[in-house]
Amino acid sequence: MSVAGTSTAPEGRDAWRTPAPRPGADEATRCGIDPDQLPDGLVVADEHGRVICFNAAATRITAVPAADALGRLLEKVLPLEDLEGRRWWQFTDPYGGLATRVRQPERNLLLPGGREVLVSARYVRDEPLGPVRRVVVSLRDTEARRRTERSHAELIATVAHELRSPLTSVKGFTATLLAKWARFTDDQKRLMLETVDADADRVTRLIAELLDISRIDSGRLELRRQPVDIGAAVSRHIQAYVASGQPADRFLLRIEQPLPALWADPDKVDQVLSNLIENAVRHGEGTVTMDIAPSASPREGEETGTSVTVSDEGPGIPEESMNRVFTRFWRGSKRGGTGLGLYIVKGIVEAHGGTITVGRAPGGGAEFRFTLPVGAPAYLA
Numbered sequence: 001m002s003v004a005g006t007s008t009a010p011e012g013r014d015a016w017r018t019p020a021p022r023p024g025a026d027e028a029t030r031c032g033i034d035p036d037q038l039p040d041g042l043v044v045a046d047e048h049g050r051v052i053c054f055n056a057a058a059t060r061i062t063a064v065p066a067a068d069a070l071g072r073l074l075e076k077v078l079p080l081e082d083l084e085g086r087r088w089w090q091f092t093d094p095y096g097g098l099a100t101r102v103r104q105p106e107r108n109l110l111l112p113g114g115r116e117v118l119v120s121a122r123y124v125r126d127e128p129l130g131p132v133r134r135v136v137v138s139l140r141d142t143e144a145r146r147r148t149e150r151s152h153a154e155l156i157a158t159v160a161h162e163l164r165s166p167l168t169s170v171k172g173f174t175a176t177l178l179a180k181w182a183r184f185t186d187d188q189k190r191l192m193l194e195t196v197d198a199d200a201d202r203v204t205r206l207i208a209e210l211l212d213i214s215r216i217d218s219g220r221l222e223l224r225r226q227p228v229d230i231g232a233a234v235s236r237h238i239q240a241y242v243a244s245g246q247p248a249d250r251f252l253l254r255i256e257q258p259l260p261a262l263w264a265d266p267d268k269v270d271q272v273l274s275n276l277i278e279n280a281v282r283h284g285e286g287t288v289t290m291d292i293a294p295s296a297s298p299r300e301g302e303e304t305g306t307s308v309t310v311s312d313e314g315p316g317i318p319e320e321s322m323n324r325v326f327t328r329f330w331r332g333s334k335r336g337g338t339g340l341g342l343y344i345v346k347g348i349v350e351a352h353g354g355t356i357t358v359g360r361a362p363g364g365g366a367e368f369r370f371t372l373p374v375g376a377p378a379y380l381a
Contacts, residue, residue: 041117041139045074047132049095061117061139074135080109080119094121099129108142116142155213155328158339162206166199209340213328216347223265223351230262230306231255233270234290237277246281256293260304260374268348269372275341276310276368284312284365297373298355305354307371311361325358345370 035042041058045051054069054077062078069077075089082088088109094101106120117139124134173192177184184192215221231253238251280288289311297305317325324330326346330339349356354372361367 041137043069043074043078043137043139045135045137047095047134049074049135051077058139061141062111074137078137079112080117082107082109088119092121094123094135095132106138106140118142118145155210159206159210163203166202169199170196170203209344212344212347213340216344216351221347221351223268225263225265228262228264228266228269230259230269230308231292233266233273234277234292234308237270237273238290241277241281250281250287252287252289254289254291256291258294259292259306260294262306262372262374264352264372268352272345272348272370273308273310275345276370279341279368280310280312280314280366284314286313286363286365288312289361289363295371298353298371305371305373307369309367309369311363311367312365313361313363314365316360316365317358322358326356 035053035055036057038055038057041061042053042055043051043058044053050071051069051074052071054064054066056066058064058069059066064077075087078089080088082091092104094104102123102125104119104121106118108116109119110116118141120138122136123132124136125131126133173196177189177192181189212221234253238253241251242248277288277290289309291307291309291311293307293309295305295307321330326342328340328343330342346356349370349372352372354370356368356370359367359369
């Protein structure tokens, strides 16, 4: 297999640009890996410090064509500086210095123009304490890490903002009751205590959301699968809204029978249903319709799944916002809440091996549809 971006040892500039096998290329070939297929930038310099490998990712990250890099000195191709302005190659001196060194750990460095990259290096020696024969450099773009850091910062800011209001209320009412208990009537005391109780529930919900996000992001969301009657679960939510004052004729539940047996985590399914129905009630208008039907399983190898569609007759979600609905902090046109609910819903559905989509309902409002595979756990299959 030919390997892109390679060169022989320096015998003149034309020789440097002639592709040829290089140390490490044979191993990559045997593994069926082309350096250009690697997601990170790979730069390899020979014992003379001249570049003999410069893959496609390195070109993308540095904006230096492979043809211009091959055969040139490593420090010229990658004139890296640390965040204190020191030239990295002169500072680290890969071909000199201590003979016991084998690598440089990953760190943030700057390319010309101030672009930040993550760089790590490995010093290859034929024998311990021998001269360096190859310097292998890995380059990674920092944009993904910066997005993650920004997301974490936004999450912290949102949580701090959401916690401040209920905690201020709890502190204020409890302090007032403790200081002036005898001055209030029983009805006033009850009102203040009910407010404290509601705010405590709000804090509890927020903490639960944070824990869910942590588990989803780390892939540690645990599911306790058992048989779930999805129709009965939706009915319970409707009854709760009717009991709280919503008119019964605002809800329409349609179930296509027979439904296949659904094995899922009932608490997590309730969380998904609660979020979707609450969104339809709060932000939608007209009738909230819930359709439950068998459908093709979203998981390969399984024939059937169960789909649940929640739709309303409100203004719906703008087309340009459709691709952001399941991202963190999306709140739509109306403010309020953390904007984390639909992100958690998507994580729960996907943890079950399912899929969720958003679109426009026949009545013009928003339509959320999620599908879960129905297969029993492996130990019951």
